[in-house]
Amino acid sequence: DSGVTQTPKHLITATGQRVTLRCSPRSGDLSVYWYQQSLDQGLQFLIQYYNGEERAKGNILERFSAQQFPDLHSELNLSSLELGDSALYFCASSASPGTTNTGELFFGEGSRLTVL
Amino acid sequence: AQKVTQAQTEISVVEKEDVTLDCVYETRDTTYYLFWYKQPPSGELVFLIRRNSFDEQNEISGRYSWNFQKSTSSFNFTITASQVVDSAVYFCALSERGRGAQKLVFGQGTRLTINP
Numbered sequence: 001d002s003g004v005t006q007t008p009k010h011l012i013t014a015t016g017q018r019v020t021l022r023c024s025p026r027s028g029d030l031s032v033y034w035y036q037q038s039l040d041q042g043l044q045f046l047i048q049y050y051n052g053e054e055r056a057k058g059n060i061l062e063r064f065s066a067q068q069f070p071d072l073h074s075e076l077n078l079s080s081l082e083l084g085d086s087a088l089y090f091c092a093s094s095a096s097p098g099t100t101n102t103g104e105l106f107f108g109e110g111s112r113l114t115v116l
Numbered sequence: 117a118q119k120v121t122q123a124q125t126e127i128s129v130v131e132k133e134d135v136t137l138d139c140v141y142e143t144r145d146t147t148y149y150l151f152w153y154k155q156p157p158s159g160e161l162v163f164l165i166r167r168n169s170f171d172e173q174n175e176i177s178g179r180y181s182w183n184f185q186k187s188t189s190s191f192n193f194t195i196t197a198s199q200v201v202d203s204a205v206y207f208c209a210l211s212e213r214g215r216g217a218q219k220l221v222f223g224q225g226t227r228l229t230i231n232p
Contacts, residue, residue, distance in 0.1 A: 043207065043222035056219050090161065105220060107161035
């Protein structure tokens with residue numbers, strides 16, 4: 001158990017819809033990352049938040065957005081869903097700077113999104 | 117741009133054989149971190165090892181060993197006396213860090229099947 005919690009574990013929805021994926025990082029971790037794993041693209045970095053602020057952006061579509069709340073949980077919002085958005089979405093967290101930050105990312109179990 | 121290449125898409129061996137998973141990376145950074153993650157059939161991503169760019173010592177952990185060679189930009193992973201439980205997809209990753217941001221760039225993964 002990595003200590004990172006993601007909900008829901010599975011989600012089935014239709015094209016054009018909007019969904020929200022939720023992530024609670026490990027206790028004490030200020031950084032949250034979102035990754036998308038699809039068959040054709042592999043594991044792709046989407047976005048990183050640190051203590052509520054966006055720190056790094058990857059290949060995140062404009063239809064997708066994320067935020068990190070004061071309690072440090074994060075949500076990834078996916079809108080106008082397309083068939084190609086079907087994927088496993090991972091959240092990860094890492095130890096904060098100033099601690100024993102080895103750079104290791106602790107991943108949640110993922111949220112599997114199926115768009116029909 | 118950073119890039120990680122895992123040329124072996126799939127490997128299949130018989131139990132107790134040794135197997136090496138290759139990883140080649142590209143980066144312009146002088147300070148970077150390399151990782152291996154395991155993704156078993158259940159789907160979660162499990163951290164195996166982190167190596168920083170200044171430490172070229174090989175590492176052994178039980179049946180697992182890692183060979184980091186900066187001269188060839190490679191970070192290979194060997195499983196000795198493989199077991200069926202080692203069957204998984206293995207990902208090599210490269211971390212770029214700076215200004216509080218960090219993202220992992222993953223290779224495409226190597227699917228390892230250990231047959232009884």
